[in-house]
Amino acid sequence: MKTSETRFKGMRDLPSAHLLGTGTAMCAGCGGLEVLHEIYDILGKKTVFVNAAGCMTLLSIYPFTPFRGSWIYTAMASAPAGAQGVRDALDTLKRKERMKPADDLKVVCLTGDGSAYGMGLSSTSAAIDRGLDFLYICYDNEGYGNTGQQFSAATPHGARTSTSMGPRGFPGSKKDLFSIWAANSPAYAATVAGAEPLDLARKIEKADTAKGPRLILALSPCPVGWGYDPKDSVEIGKLAVKTGIWPLKEYIDGKVVHTKIPKKRLPVEEYLKRQGRFAHLFEPVRKDDILKEIQAGVDAYWEGVEG
Amino acid sequence: MYRIRFHGRGGQGMKTASRILGTAFFIEAFEVQDAPIYGAERRGAPVFAYVRAGREAINERGAITNPDLVVVADDTLVPVPAAGVLRGVTENTVLIINSVEEPETWRERLNLTGPVVTMPGVKVGDAQEVRFTGVVSAAAAAAVTGVISKTSFEAAIREEIAPLGEAVVDENLKRGVEAFDLTVKNGVSIKEGSTVSAAAYKRPEWIELGFESAAISAPAIHSAATSERMKTGLWRTVRPVIDYDRCNRCWWLCSTFCPDGAISVNKEGFPEIDYEHCKGCMICMAQCPPHAISAEAEHGRKEGGDEA
Ligand SMILES: Cc1ncc(C[n+]2csc(CCOP(=O)(O)OP(=O)(O)O)c2C)c(N)n1
Ligand code: SF4
Ligand SMILES: [Mg+2]
Numbered sequence: 001m002k003t004s005e006t007r008f009k010g011m012r013d014l015p016s017a018h019l020l021g022t023g024t025a026m027c028a029g030c031g032g033l034e035v036l037h038e039i040y041d042i043l044g045k046k047t048v049f050v051n052a053a054g055c056m057t058l059l060s061i062y063p064f065t066p067f068r069g070s071w072i073y074t075a076m077a078s079a080p081a082g083a084q085g086v087r088d089a090l091d092t093l094k095r096k097e098r099m100k101p102a103d104d105l106k107v108v109c110l111t112g113d114g115s116a117y118g119m120g121l122s123s124t125s126a127a128i129d130r131g132l133d134f135l136y137i138c139y140d141n142e143g144y145g146n147t148g149q150q151f152s153a154a155t156p157h158g159a160r161t162s163t164s165m166g167p168r169g170f171p172g173s174k175k176d177l178f179s180i181w182a183a184n185s186p187a188y189a190a191t192v193a194g195a196e197p198l199d200l201a202r203k204i205e206k207a208d209t210a211k212g213p214r215l216i217l218a219l220s221p222c223p224v225g226w227g228y229d230p231k232d233s234v235e236i237g238k239l240a241v242k243t244g245i246w247p248l249k250e251y252i253d254g255k256v257v258h259t260k261i262p263k264k265r266l267p268v269e270e271y272l273k274r275q276g277r278f279a280h281l282f283e284p285v286r287k288d289d290i291l292k293e294i295q296a297g298v299d300a301y302w303e304g305v306e307g
Numbered sequence: 308m309y310r311i312r313f314h315g316r317g318g319q320g321m322k323t324a325s326r327i328l329g330t331a332f333f334i335e336a337f338e339v340q341d342a343p344i345y346g347a348e349r350r351g352a353p354v355f356a357y358v359r360a361g362r363e364a365i366n367e368r369g370a371i372t373n374p375d376l377v378v379v380a381d382d383t384l385v386p387v388p389a390a391g392v393l394r395g396v397t398e399n400t401v402l403i404i405n406s407v408e409e410p411e412t413w414r415e416r417l418n419l420t421g422p423v424v425t426m427p428g429v430k431v432g433d434a435q436e437v438r439f440t441g442v443v444s445a446a447a448a449a450a451v452t453g454v455i456s457k458t459s460f461e462a463a464i465r466e467e468i469a470p471l472g473e474a475v476v477d478e479n480l481k482r483g484v485e486a487f488d489l490t491v492k493n494g495v496s497i498k499e500g501s502t503v504s505a506a507a508y509k510r511p512e513w514i515e516l517g518f519e520s521a522a523i524s525a526p527a528i529h530s531a532a533t534s535e536r537m538k539t540g541l542w543r544t545v546r547p548v549i550d551y552d553r554c555n556r557c558w559w560l561c562s563t564f565c566p567d568g569a570i571s572v573n574k575e576g577f578p579e580i581d582y583e584h585c586k587g588c589m590i591c592m593a594q595c596p597p598h599a600i601s602a603e604a605e606h607g608r609k610e611g612g613d614e615a
Contacts, residue, residue, distance in 0.1 A: 017571065018562075021531070021568075022532075022568055022583075023536060024534050025537075026566065027317075028586035033567065064534045065531075065534055230350075231588060234593065234594050
């Protein structure tokens with residue numbers, strides 16, 4: 001997008017008033033909540049959130065809700081199926097003229113990575129097949145946060161979780177959910193980080209105007225699950241981008257475009273050493289082989305991008 | 308039967324404390340219940356955990372309302388009604404409180420007739436100390452029971468901390484034993500409370516709600532952002548304070564980064580912190596370019612919800 005096409009030309013154009021209510025049950029310093037409030041400011045209140053089980057389920061606990069519109073809770077595997085039901089109901093109301101077109105609502109799935117990368121992938125796939133008009137927000141804290149940070153399909157290689165406590169951490173590697181979506185010609189897909197709010201705002205603006213299945217994959221640093229002081233949430237997010245671990249990109253008009261290419265990538269260590277979940281890679285003995293593996297993975301990715 | 312309650316904030320290790328103490332009792336051949344109680348809230352919110360231990364079968368269930376011992380790992384919780392720190396405390400209840408203030412001050416302030424001691428061996432208000440609050444709380448409790456040997460207590464630490472690795476076990480053992488010894492020196496001990504018979508059971512003060520038609524019992528909730536009624540400012544142990552002389556008015560940083568949306572922007576473009584809801588994550592302080600935001604301990608302030 002040329003800057004002339006966005007209403008977010010600079011940081012000053014970011015929303016200065018916030019829509020999401022305070023007083024939620026999320027942890028102090030929750031990166032997922034940060035990203036959600038940044039997104040909600042731009043999407044606006046004409047939204048229905050369809051939420052699969054996870055930390056964010058605790059946002060709306062009767063009679064309290066931080067939202068200014070509706071929220072519906074589904075089982076972990078079925079948020080996109082819930083979104084289909086809500087979309088159909090709204091369309092039916094419009095068709096029968098029981099609702100004015102101007103009162104239409106945006107249907108937004110809000111799930112963690114446990115749902116988006118794993119349990120809910122099948123119903124996501126089906127929703128994409130049907131061309132469902134919905135926005136899928138995945139706040140990716142790289143594990144099952146709500147239940148005590150067990151590993152998920154989004155957990156990065158080498159990270160310690162409560163189900164990968166060995167000296168080498170999680171043996172698997174992070175699934176590439178963005179590419180799975182991009183390979184299926186969605187209306188829009190993008191990765192974002194709360195620590196990069198301007199890039200995020202421009203992407204939400206685009207996602208909001210597209211029609212069809214859309215993905216916003218949001219890096220969500222989690223002080224509890226990742227092991228760092230809550231005040232560092234934004235710093236950790238910035239480091240994920242500067243080290244090239246979290247590429248900021250979008251799929252638009254059939255192409256993947258990187259929206260922020262770090263000029264000189266910092267070594268991945270700068271990111272890893274700030275988090276308790278990677279502490280075992282540095283002490284009691286340094287695990288150079290794993291550190292090299294992680295760095296090599298990131299380098300290979302960017303070689304593919306930069307050519 | 309011993310009835311013991313631990314009060315702290317999410318993240319301060321109260322669950323760990325109750326588990327270590329429960330396991331220590333178990334090793335001493337007691338029948339034991341230990342359980343943490345928390346709502347949906349997470350790190351920073353008031354939580355408590357309890358332990359019952361008896362020589363015979365325990366038929367009581369649920370949260371303890373007649374404690375023999377209350378351990379308060381964070382004294383900023385005392386004035387928070389929702390935390391219920393003083394619930395059921397009588398002249399027979401021992402109160403162990405993590406505080407820089409003297410036990411006598413707390414006795415007078417809270418009008419208590421029972422023994423009050425301060426928790427030994429943790430530096431109050433030091434962020435690095437938080438990870439030892441659990442083990443120190445368990446140590447203080449174990450020591451005042453008088454029926455848990457140091458060996459059993461150490462074995463309990465080993466068992467409960469083992470998943471975190473050798474190094475963490477060792478640190479916890481060191482701090483736990485230190486606190487155990489210091490508490491024993493204090494000479495305070497608790498008495499076992501008597502068993503309460505089923506006949507003496509008092510029903511909780513529930514509000515009976517009659518059965519209504521669906522239109523009344525399940526009204527549509529149309530109010531927006533009702534979560535604002537939850538005063539999460541009470542979670543805070545430190546508060547960010549803005550020095551407006553230094554503030555550059557780049558509100559798009561702090562106001563955007565605050566996860567809770569607790570920083571608004573006034574007409575002049577200055578950020579304003581909503582202390583009723585700020586959870587004290589301190590991201591704003593970490594991200595403020597001219598360092599115009601500093602951290603002030605909540606300690607000693609009366610309640611979390613008030614204005615600076
Ligand atoms: C089918 C199913 N399995 C397990 C659970 C228990 N559960 C509730 S939340 C959760 C973790 C979800 O992880 P994620 O989607 O990453 O969200 P997060 O908790 O990290 O916010 C689990 C496993 C569930 N609700 N449903
Ligand atoms: S566990 Fe992590 S993702 Fe969940 S509410 Fe807490 S900080 Fe947020
Ligand atoms: Mg998750």
